[in-house]
Amino acid sequence: MSSLRARLFVVLLTATCVIWLCATFWVYIGSKAEFERAFDNRLRESAKMVASLVSGGALLSADVIDAAASPGYERVLSCQIWSLDGRLIAHSSGAPKGRLAFADSGFSEHVVEGESWRVYTAEDTAKGVRVMVGDRVGMRDHLVHDLVAGLVVPALLVIPVLSAALWLSLRLELRPLRIMAEQLRDRAADDMTPVDAALAPSEVRPLMEALNGLLANLDAALRHDRELTAFAAHExxxxxxxxxxxxxxxxxxxxxxxxEGALLQILVSADRTTRLIRQLLTLATLDAEAHQAMASEHVNLGEILDEIVASSQPKNDSVFIRIDPELHRTNVFSNREILTVALRNLHENALQYVSPSGVISWGYENEPRCIVIEDEGPGIPEDELPLAVRRFFRGRRKSATGAGLGLSIVELAALRLGWRLMLTNRKDRAGLRAALRFADGSEAA
Known part of the structure; x- marks a missing residue:
């Protein structure tokens, strides 16, 4: 059953019926016990009344016994008076011919002439008589059943009305959900405006807020894709x-x-276009895998840097690249491909800005644990440092061949790894200092 309204209707109606049945059963048990006590008290009082009317062993008429045994009732009680030696002295009209009880005194139950009787026996040894007053057990059960029927029959008649009321109430209470569903169904595919959750019940409001959050994220993603496409086309x-x-x-x-000069410029433009396309593909890959699980392994930082340096040629042969030997002794538990992407873009960014005959230094720091790259380029103006990781951002000291994607890729890769990119200008000389701080779960050795 996929309908929430149908499920709620069945649950509420079933719960109501079960509670009603339990209440009826409780009333039945309680009423039966109360009836038993009331009837037993009546039997006791009637027997004592009849015994008090027997004076000096005189016999009472059936009319007198009937009046004494059941005042206010029509032939409900039956009475017998027996002598202590077992002779029937008197009885009420309608009383069975057989003896009602064989107990000397107190309550007892017996089957007389095929019917169950509840009997109270009062013995008076001074007068030499036993007074027995009883009523039929079936009569008691009949009264209890009549009481229960008075509860059950109206309930059976009310159930259809209750069902209709429950169904209508659920329909009215779930109406805001239907309205919101219609609004979502009728809106355009690119309409990411929040859904009005003011009419939603408080239990459904968290769902609406989560849906609005999802729509906001989708809107941001679509806007980001449009901006990326526009920037890429421009670049x-x-x-x-x-x-x-x-x-x-x-x-x-x-x-x-x-x-020859024109052909050299063609090569430069081709290199720039190739690097731009590669960076765009890297960005697309990182975005697509943002919510996918990534495999991790123990990776040696020095080995990755050796591969990157070997495959990346500086613009000027006089540029010197220095790698701290400590990096060859440092292993981290991370995803090799994403880590390589981050380090490669940091290295290429340094190659773009390093001065002729400058030095690019890769190092390792213990507190906090991070890998650091320093170049001897112009650096980044302090007011532009927070903006440097934005896609296609190119500041006042931009490179002629860059597209403003390198540090954006590093930032995105670091987020995927759980690492943190920190950019500062060098204090000892001109140049940029970029540090990748390890994630807490990374193992360094």
Whole structure:
């Protein structure tokens, strides 16, 4: 049963019926016990009354016994008076011919002429008589059953009315959910405005708030994708236009030197376009895998840096790259591919900005545990440091060949690893200092 309204209806109706049945059973047990006490008291009082009317052994008429045994009742009680030697002295009209009880005194139950009787016996040894007053057990049960029937029959008649009232109440209470569902169904695919949860019940409001949070995240993701597409188109347009221009110059130039210069510019534009496309693909991959589980392993930082340095050629052969030997003795428990992406982009960013004959230094720090890269470039203005990790952000000291994605990729990769990127300007000289602080769960040795 997938309908919430149907489930609530069945649960409420079933619970109501069960409670009603339990209440009826409780009334039945309680009423039966009360009836038993009341009837037993009546038997006792009637027997004592009849015994008090027997004076000097005189016999009473059946009419007198009937009047004494059951005042105010119509043939409900039966009475017998027996002598102590076992002779029937008198009885009420309608009393059975057989002896009502064989006990000397007190309450007892017996089957007389095929019917169960509840009898109270009062013995008077001074007068030499036993007075027996009893009523039929079936009569008692009949009265209790009539009382229960008075409860059950109205309940059976009320159940259809109760069912209709429950169904209508549930329909009215769930109406805000239907309204919100219709609003969501009728809105446009790109409409991410929050759903009005003011009419929602308090129990459903957290669901509506979570849905609005999801819509806000989707809106931010769509806006981010649109911005990324627009920025990528803009950044790709410049090198592609440069390629076309330089190709036209190379075709039209008669001077070999001019032609060679144009071809060199074509190579520069091709390198920039290749790096931009690679960075865009890296960003797309990191975004797509943001919520996927990643495999981790023990990774040696020095080995990764050796691979990165070997595959990345600086613009100037006089640039010196120094790797702290401690990094070759440092292992971290992390995802190798994502960590390589982060370190590679840090290294390429340093290569873009390092001065000719400058030094790029990779080091390891223990407190806090982090891997650090320092270059001897222009650095980043202090007011632009918080903005440097934004996608396509290029500050006042931008590189001619960069696209503003390198540090964004590092930041995103660090978040995937649970690490933290910290950017500061060097204090001893011009240049940028970038530190990747290890996650708490990383094992360094």
């Amino acid at each position: 790709l347009r410049t090198p592609l236009a440069g390629l076309k221009t330089q190709a036209q110059i190379a075709l039209a130039a008669a001077d070999p030197a001019v032609r």
